[in-house]
Amino acid sequence: MTLHTTHVDWFGLGPVFVLIGASFVALLCAVLVPRAVRRLASATIAGAGFTAALVLAVWLYVDSANGHTIVSGAFYRDRWTALGQVILCAIGLATTLLGVEHIPGWGRSSDPGRRDDHIAEFFALLLASGAGMAFFVGAANLMVLFLSLEWFSIALYVMCAIDYDPFAASVGGKAADARPEDRDAFGVAGGSLEAGLKYLIVGSFGAGTLLFGSALVYGAAGTVSFDGIARAVASQGLTGDTFLVTGIALIVAGLGFKMSAAPFHMWTPDVYEGAPTTVTAWMSSATKVAALLLAFRLMTTAFPHDEHLWSWAFAIVATVSLAIGNFAALVQRNVKRILAYSSISHAGFMLIGLSAGSALGGRALMYYLVPYSAMAFGSFAIVAARERELGVPVTLENLAGFGWERPFLGVAMWFFMFGFAGLPLGGGFVGKFYVLAAAYRHGWVWLVIVGVLATLVSLYYYLGIVRAMYMRPSAELQVQPGGSVAVSGGAPAKEELLHVAVGAAFVVSLGSLFAVQPLIELARHAARAFPL
Amino acid sequence: MTGGAWLCLLAPLGGTSLITLCGTRIPRVAAAWIATTSVFVAFGGAVWAFVSLRSQNGHRGEFTTAWTWLESGNFHAGLQLFVDPLSTVMMLIVSGVGGLIVLYSIGYMDGDDEERRYFAYISFFVFSMLLLVEGGNLLLLLAGWGLVGLSSYLLIGFWHERPSAVEAAKKAFVMNAFGDATMALAFFILIAHTHSLSFVSGFGVGLSPTAVNLVALGLLGGAAAKSAQIPLQTWLPDAMEGPTPVSALIHAATMVTAGVYLIARTHFIFEQARTVELIAAGTGALTLLVAGLIALVQVDIKRVIAYSTMSQIGYMFLGAGVGAYSSGMFHLMTHxxxxxxxxxxxxxxxxxxxxxxxxxxxxxxxxxxxxxxxxxxxxxxxxxxxxxxxxxxxxxxxxxxxxxxxxxxxxxxxxxxxxxxxxxxxxxxxxxxxxxxxxxxxxxxxxxxxxxxxxxxxxxxxxxxxxxxxxxxxxxxxxxxxxxxxxxxxxxxxxxxxxxxxxxxxxxxxxxxxxxxxxxxxxxxxxxxxxxxxxxxxxxxxxxxxxHKFWFDELYDAVFYKPTAAFAAALRREFEEPVVLQTGPDLGRTTLETGGFVRRIQTGLLRTYVLFLAAGAAGVVLAFLIAK
Amino acid sequence: MNASSLTSILIWLPIAGAILIWILPLSRYATGSLALLFSLAEVGFWIEQAARFDFTRSGLQMEERATWFGDLHVSYHVGVYGFSMWLVGLTVVAMAACTGYGFWVGRDRSRAYFGLMLLLTGATVGVFVAQDLLVFYAFFEAMLIPLYVLIGVWGGARRMEATIKFVIYTMAGSLLMLAAIIAYGLKSGTFDLVNGPTSASRWLFLGFMLAFVIKAPLFPFHGWLPDAYREAPPEVSAVLSGVIAKAGLYGMLRIAIAKFPDPTSFYRTAVLALAAAALVYGSLLAFRSTDFRGVVAYSSLAQSGLIALGLFAGTDLGFDGAVLQMVAHGLISTSLFLIAGAVERRTTTGEFRFLGGMARGRPALATLLMTLGVISLAVPGSASFAGEFLILAGVFQRAWWWSAIGAGAIVLAAMYMLRLISAVLHEARGSTVADEALDLRPGELALVVPLVAGLLFLSAWPAGISHHSFFGQSPAASVRSQFK
Amino acid sequence: MLGPDVAWYVAVAAVLFGIGALGVLIRRNTLVVLLSLELMLNAGNLALIALSRHWHNGSGQIFALAVMAVAASEVCVGLGLVVALNRRRLSLDVDTLSELRG
Structure with a gap:
């Protein structure tokens, strides 16, 4: 008996392999490299890994004009995948830059000397989750979809909880009862832990839903590959089959969870708040990129015949996300929470593009992701800088005077906030225009109106952040800057790398306003991958 | 001839500009003499225009246009002077009597610490008045008309520390603004029908009877306001708050008689609207009696003369109204x-x-x-x-x-x-x-x-x-x-x-x-x-x-000013503040409250989160099953 | 230099200046000088543009076009018509004066301040020259960005409320305009204003109009106005009422009326009624306002109503008068707010009950405020008189009662403006007016006098604008033919 | 090829899924919650395997194998977090994990 080995297009999987390889190396680094240089070494590995993957992904984009599946129909090698990987790798690179200075764990109170303990593991996890996402965006069947989803999710669960300090002495049963000296840098006892566990439980629930949905779709179509499902549905007239429809519904719910779209969003604010800010920056931008790109592919490739169902579902989900995200953000004081809710509302915007289910919608989605992920990443990075400076969670109150004290970060934050709000300062403006245009072309005027009304509501909190940074005198600030010195072990807050990362985000979001045509061309080529 | 007219018009304007621009760099007496000289130069120009007009045979009347002042669509109004017997008479009166009064002011105002301002204003007045009488179309006439109102305002309120003077000045201006407005409305009718406001070639011919009556009424409103005829007479006595030469020049000799000039100038229109013309005459008759009666009990020397002015202008209106334009104009001159x-x-x-x-x-x-x-x-x-x-x-x-x-x-x-x-x-x-x-x-x-x-x-x-x-x-x-x-x-x-x-x-x-x-x-x-x-x-x-001057002031106060002020205050209290200014913030507050509600859903309890996820998934499943 | 690149230069020069100022770590004095230099250069370029503008030619001039994103047919398309050129001129001149004012009073955080002022200049010019709907929208929104910060950082005590109210109000309108733009653009296949077809959709018309009536503003959409005008720094209030409000009115002319002829006639009476309401309501409230800026603010509301009356008259005289009045009122309210600022700096307040008697010993202040006041109340012979006369004569051809209302409002204008003048300048000296309070200083004169001189020039020759805004004899025909 | 119809398997799987979901919803102990999650994943597995049999192809079975591995690693991380919680002597009651809210 000969084993029939399938042909593997190693180049097509190149970015994934590079990232996973780098992850292994970083993990080795955690045990082999002395603590003194461990941070530098592991960060360099991560940076190199993301850069190499980025280069490969660009190459793949150029080289994959004709999209096809590889590895026995498990993975798409096409421009949609490649472009998604480019975006993911860029975010990963920026996160690496942020992570070097804002190591998760720096806030540990018990032993400043140990704060670099898990730095290499952090980068390994970052690379691993990046690899998972890079795999996820190219998934061509439901199994690969589920596997890669869990792959990056599990890495993220750990990353969320990485700020946990195993050596902190603690008494009492409830986190809220912990003594002040046992609280970590954010004044939260086990905040990171709570975030990790919440994310894990809700995430697994979502994954279970997705899995069961996949099983049902498989039950209806008899295949797990996306195009196979579409063919089966077409040939057997399965449109409206109970198994299939229930399966799609559960998959929609499972993916909605990953995009943090309402009403599957509930974990988002807590996890974004509790997780180390570097991780939040990574999650808020990269996870959304991966989930939305995959969702668009899955829906248009596997379920084109049930478009009338899922497009309505996503339109409703988008509306609910826009409503809940924006309304809840209005009354928050914690900046990370505001940004978390804002990410929910942006998921709503991108879902508008998805729900249009057209080539225009795909372009809109792809375009939107570029400035969005840059702005989301950049704004969390700036929060990280302020957090480090003050040593307490960043609220609107203690943002006072920030804009004047740190001019560059202030301007960048100002820029991101207006960009988020859809004012023509950055590509967020064009992105919104695009998704709304897609909705209009789909015939959904009501969705356009919902979109503009949501933008109106969102203005209040985005402007509120700008107001907090610039318009309140810093004398109002309760916590004195430098409060973190004792906590973070007196690390000088030079943060050049953070500035570079924020600067890059700034350039991307500004550039995307002017370079719409090239970006749209890229997105157009990428969206050719679909039968639209 | 036209040179004389331009000289006449521009000399006082030059005087004003010179005094304003020099400011405190010239002594007071210099400002006084600049003003006086400029007005006498204007008189010279008027004489020049008069003499050359007299020497013309046949058709007497010439237009001269500097440039097109206002132009839109097929409506044009030039910066245009019209030299004819009527305007030269007025030029002579205005600049001649004006010159004498400005000269008189030198002594009268001597020692006032804002003399320069006074002389700038008074030459500006002479310029405006000359613009009024020389203007070659109704628009420029209205420009002069408004500017004399402005200079009258400035001069009545010259002693601006006195609240009574400021009030009187405002009253004069606002009542005249009312007259300006009715005139402007009359002009709109003319523009709508004839596309022109020029005095050229019997303007206002061919209007419908209604239109021509309305035009005449509008013009009469302006004339009555400017000439302090009933019912727009109440500002004139108060205007005596100004310096006495101002009363002599503006509120006796020239500006207040402009209404008579207007009727004479636009007699084409008034003759087509004979009823309105007779209303003008009736107004004059009524005013001359009423003002004469009020003058009997006044104790302020200037106010007695002011009422007598109203009364005499009543005569002029009477004359012009019945159609004896030259008699009205003659009385204007002797007056x-x-x-x-x-x-x-x-x-x-x-x-x-x-x-x-x-x-x-x-x-x-x-x-x-x-x-x-x-x-x-x-x-x-x-x-x-x-x-x-x-x-x-x-x-x-x-x-x-x-x-x-x-x-x-x-x-x-x-x-x-x-x-x-x-x-x-x-x-x-x-x-x-x-x-x-x-x-x-x-x-x-x-x-x-x-x-x-x-x-x-x-x-x-x-x-x-x-x-x-x-x-x-x-x-x-x-x-x-x-x-x-x-x-x-x-x-x-x-x-x-x-x-x-x-x-x-x-x-x-x-x-x-x-x-x-x-x-x-x-x-x-x-x-x-x-x-x-x-x-x-x-x-x-x-x-x-x-x-109480037949209670006109009290009546207007009760009928116009107080209701307007009360209405405005009520608008502010009942509409602007609670509705217009509050709607936005109220909506905002409601939005924030909604946000507070959404936030309460986020309990922090895992079970809630899972419940939402499960309910969401179940909802989508149900919806799909129903809609499939 | 290529004439057609002048338009782009006018947009991007100040924005480049803003970036330069943000990057260069210059001292306060150097920053201010640089900003002033940029804004004066902007004026220079505008003069060059005006000199090269060919009034005898129809259609768009000094046009530039580049694809922005091709799949939806959006392009960076800019150019000027006669009327837009006048509004650009108003913008650059008023912004130069206001920037100069900021320099004169020595605004702190000067780099941020001057950069934002220049950014605002560029964005506003962009609104007036944009010939693509999305570009128009982008600049229309971009104006808000610097304004939000300028009011919120350098404004008065209640600045934060005022600024957020202002932005949210105006965005409420303009976001619906975005929806309308999308619908128009996708339906007609192009976002271009020059080549785009006219539309008969009433909903789209209303979407656009909502944005413009809030921006202008017209009654009863002016909820943001009193607070914003009172709390903003004076030079920003000056820009707001002098220039930014004109963007709304310009939008009515360029988009709502030109692109939606049928809906315009359908809603004509309604819009005229709103405009007339703004005129009367603004005048009445100005009459009862108790502070300097309150009067000017509500009078701006009234003036917006008047201009809208002219635009929606749809007659030759109405269009010409509206453009003339936009420029005249822009210059007037800019200067009045700058003077309000000068008065507030001397007395710490704009409340009438603490003011008075400032004329004595302050001839320059008295002369300028008096001149502006009387021009503002449209004393016959002034530029604003010419504008109002044309507007009312124009709307008279629509129906007589609009003119009657307008004429009545002019009487009210006399009442509130004279009240303002005497409350500041005349009668007994106010409790906050110190003897030492100086007359206008040379720096302030250098800012206000050119504006007033401009007004006097326009008073001498209003036809300079009224007859040079639209090609051909009939503005109404020009609008009907899409300015071609 | 004897045995109940595939629908019964799927029904059982659905019931299992529901029990798991209910467990996550109503149990307070973190360990039991993790257990319930496993139950949900295994419901999926059961369905996959049954359907794989139904369709006569291996996709479902391979899928299920992979899911088992994933479930194991997931539970590893979960247990790790539980241990960490325990080391900080925090309660294992999931309801006390509500510091982050609003």
């Missing part, structure tokens, strides 16, 4: 002489008494100020219309024109005119007997002081003397029954209507009647105020009514 004279002599008295204006304190001033006394007497006699003083010639022909109408309303007008002459005699000589004859009162003795050993500076006395002569002989220019060069000169511009051309008989008996009525008035005044032979009739109601 400019004698009324300016009266104001300036009153100014000499006020000046000598350190600002006192109450005639009850002035008894016996004539002994100390003989020159003033005789000049005043000349003016007073001219005002009453006693031959051979100028007022006699001009006023009688107006009253005679009403007789020429021969209709019932013509006779009412005639009676009003005669009655007005009686009232004029009465109030004028009440003033005379109270102020000049007899022994000086203690107040006068205490406060009287001389300037430079004379009754005033020479700059004040010379103009008074010149005007006294003019007030005396100015009327000899025309005696309608026999000798009428003035009417002839104006004929191409404003020919007297045939129905208003009196016969010589009518002229004669009217003259006798008015002179007798005037003399009767003087006699009664003599009896009451000099000899104390007659007691003032005790009619408290009538006295109070007259002292």
């Amino acid at each position: 400019a002489f004698f009324k300016a004279l009266l104001f300036m002599t009153a100014g000499l008295a006020i000046h000598a008494l350190a600002g006192e204006q109450d005639i009850r304190n002035m008894r016996g001033l004539g002994r100390l100020m003989p020159f003033t006394k005789w000049c005043f007497l000349a003016g007073a006699l001219a005002l009453v219309g006693i031959p051979p003083f100028s007022g006699f010639f001009s006023k009688d022909s107006i009253v005679a024109s009403t007789a020429a109408l021969g209709t019932w309303y013509g006779w009412i007008f005639w009676v009003c005119g005669i009655a007005g002459a009686f009232l004029t005699g009465l109030y004028t000589f009440r003033l005379w007997f109270l102020v000049f004859p007899g022994e000086p009162s203690p107040f006068v003795r205490e406060h009287h002081h001389k300037h430079h050993g004379r009754e005033g500076a020479w700059t004040m006395l010379v103009p008074v003397g010149v005007l006294a002569v003019l007030a005396t002989v100015g009327g000899w220019l025309q005696w309608s029954p026999q000798w009428h060069p003035f009417s002839d000169w104006l004929e191409p511009a404003a020919r007297t209507l045939a129905v208003a051309a009196p016969t010589n008989t009518q002229e004669y008996y009217t003259s006798v009647a008015t002179v007798l009525a005037g003399l009767a008035g003087i006699a009664v005044a003599w009896a009451i105020y000099s000899e104390r032979k007659l007691a003032i009739p005790a009619a408290p109601f009538w006295r109070r009514t007259l002292e």
Whole structure:
């Protein structure tokens, strides 16, 4: 008996392999490299890994004009995948830059000397989750979809909880009862832990839903590959089959969870708040990129015949996300929470593009992701800088005077906030225009109106952040800057790398306003991958 | 000819600009002389224009356009002057009398610490007035019309620390703005129908009867406001808050008579709207009586003269309204002489008494100020219309024109005119007997002081003397029954209507009647105020009514100002603040409350989160199963 | 230099200046000088543009076009018509004066301040020259960004409320306009204003109009106005009422009226009624306002109503008058707010009950305020009189009562403006007016006098604008033919 | 090839899924919650295997194998977090994990 080995297009999987390889190396680094240089070494590995993957992904984009599946129909090698990987790798690179200075764990109170303990593991996890996402965006069947989803999710669960300090002495049963000296840098006892566990439980629930949905779709179509499902549905007239429809519904719910779209969003604010800010920056931008790109592919490739169902579902989900995200953000004081809710509302915007289910919608989605992920990443990075400076969670109150004290970060934050709000300062403006245009072309005027009304509501909190940074005198600030010195072990807050990362985000979001045509061309080529 | 017109117009503007731009860099007296010179240069220009116009044969009237001032679609209005007999007469009066009064101001304003501002304003006024009379289309006329209102505002409120002066200035401006608005509306009708506001070629011809009546009414509104005719008369007495030369120039000699000029200038229109023209005449008749009555009880020397001005303009309106444009214009001219004279002599008295204006304190001033006394007497006699003083010639022909109408309303007008002459005699000589004859009162003795050993500076006395002569002989220019060069000169511009051309008989008996009525008035005044032979009739109601000026101020306050102010305040209280300003914040608050509600869903409990996820998934499944 | 690149230069020069100022670590004095230099250069370029503008030619001039994103047919398309050129001129001149004012009073955080002022200049010019709907929208929104910060950082005590109210109000309108733009653009296949077809959709018309009536503003959409005008720094209030408000009115002319002829006539009476309401309501409230800026603010509301009256009259005289009045009122309210700022700096307040008697010993202040006041109340012979006269004559041809209302409001204008003048300048000296309070200083004169001189020039020759805004004899025909 | 119809397997799987979901919803102990999650994943597995049998192809079975591995690693991380919680002597009651809310 000969084993029939399938042909593997190693180049097509190149970015994934590079990232996973780098992850292994970083993990080795955690045990082999002395603590003194461990941070530098592991960060360099991560940076190199993301850069190499980025280069490969660009190459793949150029080289994959004709999209096809590889590895026995498990993975798409096409421009949609490649472009998604480019975006993911860029975010990963920026996160690496942020992570070097804002190591998760720096806030540990018990032993400043140990704060670099898990730095290499952090980068390994970052690379691993990046690899998972890079795999996820190219998934061509439901199994690969589920596997890669869990792959990056599990890495993220750990990353969320990485700020946990195993050596902190603690008494009492409830986190809220912990003594002040046992609280970590954010004044939260086990905040990171709570975030990790919440994310894990809700995430697994979502994954279970997705899995069961996949099983049902498989039950209806008899295949797990996306195009196979579409063919089966077409040939057997399965449109409206109970198994299939229930399966799609559960998959929609499972993916909605990953995009943090309402009403599957509930974990988002807590996890974004509790997780180390570097991780939040990574999650808020990269996870959304991966989930939305995959969702668009899955829906248009596997379920084109049930478009009338899922497009309505996503339109409703988008509306609910826009409503809940924006309304809840209005009354928050914690900046990370505001940004978390804002990410929910942006998921709503991108879902508008998805729900249009057209080539225009795909372009809109792809375009939107570029400035969005840059702005989301950049704004969390700036929060990280302020957090480090003050040593307490960043609220609107203690943002006072920030804009004047740190001019560059202030301007960048100002820029991101207006960009988020859809004012023509950055590509967020064009992105919104695009998704709304897609909705209009789909015939959904009501969705356009919902979109503009949501933008109106969102203005209040985005402007509120700008107001907090610039318009309140810093004398109002309760916590004195430098409060973190004792906590973070007196690390000088030079943060050049953070500035570079924020600067890059700034350039991307500004550039995307002017370079719409090239970006749209890229997105157009990428969206050719679909039968639209 | 047109050069003279432009010189006339621009010289005072140059004066204003020079004074404004130099500011405090020039001494006060220099500002005064710049203004005076500029106005006399303007007079020179007017004479030039007059002389060259006279030497023209045939068609007299020339347009000159500097550039197109306003242009839109097929509507054009040039920066255009019109030199014709009517405008040259007005130019001569304005710049001539104006020059004398500005000269007088040098002495009168001497020592005021904002003299420069005064002279800048007054030359600006002369410019505006000249723009009004020279403007070659209605738009420029309206521009001048508004600018004289502005300079009147500035000059009434010249002593701006006095709240009463500021209030008076605002009142004058706002009432005139009302007149401007009605005129503008009339112009809109003209533009809508004829696309033109130029005086060229019988404008306003071919309008429908309704339109032409409305246009005429609009113009009449402007004229009444500017000339302080009922019902827009209340600002004029208050305007006496300004310096006395201002009262003489603006509120006696020139600006307030602009309404008469307007009627004469636009007589084409008024003749098509004969009813409105007769309303103008009726307004004049009513005003001349009412103002004459009110003047009887005033105690402020300037206010008495102000009411007499209203009354005399009533005569002019009467004349112009019945169609005797040249008689109205003639009275305008003589009135400019004698009324300016009266104001300036009153100014000499006020000046000598350190600002006192109450005639009850002035008894016996004539002994100390003989020159003033005789000049005043000349003016007073001219005002009453006693031959051979100028007022006699001009006023009688107006009253005679009403007789020429021969209709019932013509006779009412005639009676009003005669009655007005009686009232004029009465109030004028009440003033005379109270102020000049007899022994000086203690107040006068205490406060009287001389300037430079004379009754005033020479700059004040010379103009008074010149005007006294003019007030005396100015009327000899025309005696309608026999000798009428003035009417002839104006004929191409404003020919007297045939129905208003009196016969010589009518002229004669009217003259006798008015002179007798005037003399009767003087006699009664003599009896009451000099000899104390007659007691003032005790009619408290009538006295109070007259002292309150027939309650016009109170009425307007109650009908217009207070409701407007109350309405505005109510809008602010009931609508702006609770509705307009609150709607946004209220919506915002509701939104925030919604946010608070959404936030409460986020309990922090895992089970809630999972529940939402499960419920969401179940919801999607259900929806799909139902919709499939 | 290529004439057509002038338009782009006018947009991007100040924005480049803003970036330069943000990057260069210059001192306060150097920053201010540089900003002033940029804004004066902007004026210079505008003069060059005006000189090269060919009034005898129809259609768009100094046009530039580049694809922005091709699949939806959106392009960076800019160019000027006669009327837009006048509004660009108003913008650059007013912004130069306001930037100069900021320099004169020495605004702190100067780099941020001057950069934002220049950014605002560029964005506003962009609104007036944009010939593509999305570009128009982008600049229309971009104006808000600097304004939000300028009011919120350098404004008065209640600045934060005022600024957020302002932005949210105006965005409420303009976001619906975005929806309308999308619908128009996708339906007609192009976002281009020059080549785009006209539309008969009433909903789209209303979407656009909502944005413009809030921006202008017209009654009763002016909820943001009193607070914003009172709390903003004076030079920003000046820009707001002098220039930014004109963007709304310009939008009515360029988009709502030109692109939606049928809906315009359908809603004509309604819009005229709103405009007339703004005129009367603004005048009445100005009459009862108790502070300097309150009067000017509500009078701006009234003026917006008046201009809208002219635009929606749809007659030759109405269009010409509206453009003339936009420029005239822009200059007037800019200067009045700058003077309000000068008065507030001397007395710490704009409340009438603490003011008064400032004329004595302050001839320059008195002369300028008086001149502006009387021009503002449209004393016959002034530029604003010419504008109002044309507007009312124009709307008279629509129906007489609009003109009657307008004429009545002019009487009210006299009442509130004279009240303002005498409350500041006349009668007894106010409790906050110190003897030492100086007359306008040379720096302030250098800012206000050119604006007033401009007004006087326009008063002498209003036809300079009224007859040079639209090609051909009939503006109404020009609008009907899409300015071609 | 004997045995109940595939629908029964799927029904059982659905019931299992529901029990798991209910467990996550109502149990308070973190360990039990993790157990319930496993139950949900295994419900999916059961369905996959049954359907794989139904369709006569291996996709479902391979899928299920992979899911088992994933479930194991997931539970590893979960247990790790539980241990960490325990080391900080925090309660294992999931309801006390509500510091982050709003």
